[in-house]
Amino acid sequence: MPKPVGPSIISGHQKLAGLDHLRALAIGLVLLVHYRLFEHPQWVVPAGRFGWTGVDLFFVLSGYLISSQLFLKIAKGDKISFKDFFIRRFFRIIPAYAAVVTIYFCVPYFREWEALPPLWKFLTFTQNLGLDIRSTRTFSHAWSLCIEEQFYLLLPLTLIGLIYFNAGRKGALLLAGLFVFGFAIRIYCWNRFVAPLLGPDDFLAAWYKWIYYPTWGRLDGILAGVTIAALFQFCPAVMGRIARHGNMLVLLSVLILSGGYFLYWETHTYQASVFGFPLVSIGYGVLVIAAISPTCFLYKFKSVLTEKIAAWSFAIYLVHKGIIHLTQGQSARLGIAVDGNAMLLICIANSVAGAVLLNLIIEKPFMRLRKKITQSES
Numbered sequence: 199m200p201k202p203v204g205p206s207i208i209s210g211h212q213k214l215a216g217l218d219h220l221r222a223l224a225i226g227l228v229l230l231v232h233y234r235l236f237e238h239p240q241w242v243v244p245a246g247r248f249g250w251t252g253v254d255l256f257f258v259l260s261g262y263l264i265s266s267q268l269f270l271k272i273a274k275g276d277k278i279s280f281k282d283f284f285i286r287r288f289f290r291i292i293p294a295y296a297a298v299v300t301i302y303f304c305v306p307y308f309r310e311w312e313a314l315p316p317l318w319k320f321l322t323f324t325q326n327l328g329l330d331i332r333s334t335r336t337f338s339h340a341w342s343l344c345i346e347e348q349f350y351l352l353l354p355l356t357l358i359g360l361i362y363f364n365a366g367r368k369g370a371l372l373l374a375g376l377f378v379f380g381f382a383i384r385i386y387c388w389n390r391f392v393a394p395l396l397g398p399d400d401f402l403a404a405w406y407k408w409i410y411y412p413t414w415g416r417l418d419g420i421l422a423g424v425t426i427a428a429l430f431q432f433c434p435a436v437m438g439r440i441a442r443h444g445n446m447l448v449l450l451s452v453l454i455l456s457g458g459y460f461l462y463w464e465t466h467t468y469q470a471s472v473f474g475f476p477l478v479s480i481g482y483g484v485l486v487i488a489a490i491s492p493t494c495f496l497y498k499f500k501s502v503l504t505e506k507i508a509a510w511s512f513a514i515y516l517v518h519k520g521i522i523h524l525t526q527g528q529s530a531r532l533g534i535a536v537d538g539n540a541m542l543l544i545c546i547a548n549s550v551a552g553a554v555l556l557n558l559i560i561e562k563p564f565m566r567l568r569k570k571i572t573q574s575e576s
Contacts, residue, residue: 214489214490214497215496215497215498215499215500215501215504215505216488216489216490216491216494216496216497217259217263217486217489217490217508218501218504218505218507218508219489219496219499219501219504219508220255220259220485220486220489220496221256221259221504221507221508221511222503222504222507222508222511223252223255224252224253224255224256224259224511225252225507225511225514225515226252226507227246227248227249227250227251227252227255228249228250228252228253228256228339228515228518229249229514229518229546229549230242230245230246230249230252231246231247231248231249231250231252232249232339232518232519232522233246233522233542233545234246234249235310235519236310236522236523236526236545237526237529237536237537237541238537238542239537239538239539239542242542247462248455248458248459248462251455251458251478251482253342253419254416254418254419254475254478254479254482255419255482255485256342256346256419256515257342257345257346257416257418257419257420257422257423257479258419258420258422258423258426258479258482258483258486259423259486260346260349260420260423261349261419261420261421261422261423261424261426261427262423262424262426262427262486263423263427264349264350264353264423265353265423265424265427265428266427266430266431268283268353268354268357269427269428269431269432270431272357272361272366272431273431273432278354278357278358278361280354280355280358282572283350283354284350284354285568285571285572286568286572287347287350289564289565289567289568289571290565290568291343291346291347291350291512293560293561293564294512294513294516294556294557294560294561294564295340295343295516297556297560298337298516298517298520298556299317299320299321299337299340301520302314302336302337302520303317307524308520308523308524309336309337309520309523310336310337310519310520310522310523311335311336312336313333313334313335313336314334314336314337315329315334315337320337320340323343323344323347323348324344325338325340325341325344326340326341326342326344326345326411326412326413327344327411327412327413328407329341329406329407329411330403330407331402331403331406331407332399332403337519337520339515339519340516341411343515344413345413345416345420346420348413349420353424356372357369360372369428370428373421373424373425373428376417376421377417377418377421377476379414379417380414380415380416380417380418380421380475380476381472381473381476383414383415384409384415384471384472384475385472387408387409387412387415388408388409388468388471388472391404391407391408392404392405392408392409392471393468401466402466405466405471409471415475416475418475418476418478418479418480419475419478419479419482421479422479422480422482422483423483423486425483426483426486426487430490437487440487440491441487441490441491441492441493442491442493443491443493444488444491444492444493444494444495444496444497445488445493445494445495447484447485447487447488447491447494448485448488448494448495448496450484451481451482451484451485451488454477454480454481454484455478455481455482455485457477457481458474458477458478458481461473461474461477462474462478507550509557510550510553510554510557512561513552513553513554513556513557513561514549514550514553516553516556517549517552517553517556518549518552518553521545521548521549521552522545522548522549524548525541525544525545525548526541526545529541532544
């Protein structure tokens with residue numbers, strides 16, 4: 199009988215190949231959908247139409263991994279230290295992010311488009327609120343990082359509050375309430391701010407501003423990840439039985455995501471706006487469960503390539519738009535068709551190379567510094 203998935207697998211001390219595969223998939227989807235914003239081969243348009251969901255996969259992964267670490271502390275009876283949690287997240291995220299923000303503001307040639315949001319929105323991780331793609335779409339992909347940073351702030355504080363008031367059992371109700379809230383707020387925003395607009399440009403800008411980018415409308419993926427972590431930690435027997443069917447879970451995920459794909463055939467409809475995000479998040483949530491199930495091929499299969507891509511995925515996410523812009527700007531000098539497959543491969547290679555450089559110069563040194571600081575305080 200396969201060994202059930204237990205706390206040792208979600209504790210963060212064991213590296214799971216399945217999650218590396220999913221990180222690689224997520225960044226690949228993001229690259230594909232964002233490449234459509236530049237000159238591109240024609241096949242990229244249909245191939246990348248569902249690529250935006252790579253961000254939702256990142257949300258599910260973040261919700262699962264971060265919550266797992268905190269839930270394990272609760273299960274052991276350990277105190278959640280907000281200071282320790284903040285230090286760990288700070289050194290993992292902020293140095294690389296700050297470096298890229300500095301490049302965007304100090305090297306205008308790096309910008310894929312002209313206008314940037316105000317610096318204070320990047321520094322406070324509020325860029326995703328009120329974001330108008332018509333005027334400030336440069337480095338707009340940092341919107342998802344804003345949501346994650348807001349989550350990193352609120353989750354430990356919420357758990358500390360629940361523990362303090364001895365209301366841990368109310369956590370399930372809070373998760374369910376937030377999930378329902380997502381439906382309600384998207385319905386309200388659609389009816390109040392999006393549907394009344396008749397002009398296509400105004401309608402599209404309002405859809406992104408009120409439906410796609412705001413934190414309150416995009417909680418589904420993070421909530422799915424938190425739910426998975428809670429079930430594995432606090433209902434291990436149930437999840438252990440589910441984890442015995444890892445490959446079937448992959449098939450179920452594909453079926454759910456296929457439903458999301460067809461629901462989003464027309465991306466900006468009422469049905470897609472209200473029901474599409476949770477459907478996609480549930481599909482990727484099932485895929486995450488599969489990836490951490492010992493019976494699944496994703497769990498068993500080890501790949502150096504996906505392991506490396508996963509390690510570089512955050513850096514790739516930060517730099518890829520600027521590097522694609524710079525690379526395509528040299529197309530005439532290189533004598534390569536800007537909308538050809540060769541240019542696509544060069545752009546991807548350069549994006550990975552830029553990410554590796556960022557990883558070596560910024561990410562790894564600060565991770566070593568984080569290790570020294572956390573060890574000295576333990």
